Amino acid sequence: MSRVVLAGGRELDAGTPAGRALTGCSSVAVVTVAAAFRRPDALASSIGAWAGELALDYSVVSVLRRSEALDPEASGPIAECDGVLVLDGSPAHFVSAVKATPLLDAMVAARGRGADIVWSGAAAAAVCASMVDDRGGALTVGLGLHDGIVVAAGWENWPRDRRRRLWRMVPAPLLFMALESGAAVCSEVGPEVLASSSSPDDWTVLGGTVEARRGGTAVTLENRQPGPH
Numbered sequence: 001m002s003r004v005v006l007a008g009g010r011e012l013d014a015g016t017p018a019g020r021a022l023t024g025c026s027s028v029a030v031v032t033v034a035a036a037f038r039r040p041d042a043l044a045s046s047i048g049a050w051a052g053e054l055a056l057d058y059s060v061v062s063v064l065r066r067s068e069a070l071d072p073e074a075s076g077p078i079a080e081c082d083g084v085l086v087l088d089g090s091p092a093h094f095v096s097a098v099k100a101t102p103l104l105d106a107m108v109a110a111r112g113r114g115a116d117i118v119w120s121g122a123a124a125a126a127v128c129a130s131m132v133d134d135r136g137g138a139l140t141v142g143l144g145l146h147d148g149i150v151v152a153a154g155w156e157n158w159p160r161d162r163r164r165r166l167w168r169m170v171p172a173p174l175l176f177m178a179l180e181s182g183a184a185v186c187s188e189v190g191p192e193v194l195a196s197s198s199s200p201d202d203w204t205v206l207g208g209t210v211e212a213r214r215g216g217t218a219v220t221l222e223n224r225q226p227g228p229h
Contacts (some may be wrong), residue, residue: 002114002116002117003116003181004119004187004194005021005022005116005117005184006118006127006179007120007179007182008154008155008179008182008183008208009088009121009181012049012050012087016181016182016183016207016209017182017208018183018184020184021118021186022085023056025083025116025216026055026057026108027059027082028056028057028058028082028083028084028085029058029061029077029078029083029084029106030059030060030061031078031084031086032060032062032064033065033086033093033097033127034122034126035081036089037090037093038089051109059077059080059081061074061103063075063097066096066097066101068080070102072102074103075103075106075107078110079105079106079110082114082115082116083116083117084111084116085120086117086123087121087138088123089121090122091122091131091132091133091134091142092140093122094126095141095142095143103116108145108191118151123151125152127142128143128144128149129142130171130174131145131150136168137165138166139169146195146196148173148194148198148199149175149177150176150177151176151178151179152166152178153181154181157184158178163178167216172214172215173198175199175203175212175214176210177203177212177221178210178213179209180209181209183207183208183210184207186203186206187202187204189202196204198214200212200219200220203221204223204224206224
């Protein structure tokens with residue numbers, strides 16, 4: 001069964017639950033579009049070191065802007081992989097670059113055919129219908145793949161007043177998950193159910209510090225450390 005993993009960042013650190021989430025996949029496509037503003041050489045080195053430490057075969061989907069995401073051939077490597085890692089970066093850039101593109105379609109289709117997919121940091125926030133804008137902590141419009149949840153990444157870096165403001169903004173029916181850097185949660189629920197589910201039972205903590213709330217009340221997610229998938 002395929003898994004959706006939401007990570008709080010540090011997805012290229014093999015010592016974190018986020019970085020180990022695709023252990024066991026035979027081949028991984030790494031999507032760099034959210035990380036467009038990182039230094040390309042350093043990013044390539046980090047990807048290679050991460051994949052080498054986990055002994056993963058990988059391909060880089062080197063899409064950095066919308067014009068490239070609109071090219072159906074650019075997402076070709078995703079069709080050949082059983083794991084997809086979508087890197088952290090800028091949520092606003094990620095949404096503007098991939099919304100209604102063949103690249104986004106390819107990532108969604110990968111999950112549909114049984115591949116594991118990790119949305120990290122900015123990407124984890126962006127796949128929600130209500131996206132947390134890390135520039136000010138407000139809610140804005142995301143990609144809408146999951147309309148039952150709201151995700152905030154890098155939670156340890158959020159000042160207390162911004163945390164309280166965000167808690168008040170999240171509509172009561174939604175499940176809010178705040179992930180510290182390196183933390184990860186996962187779901188094996190089918191895409192058609194997960195798209196609108198706000199049930200804490202649909203998500204499992206793979207490791208790291210995760211804070212979950214619904215309707216302003218803290219909820220507990222199951223915590224487990226899985227073996228290779």
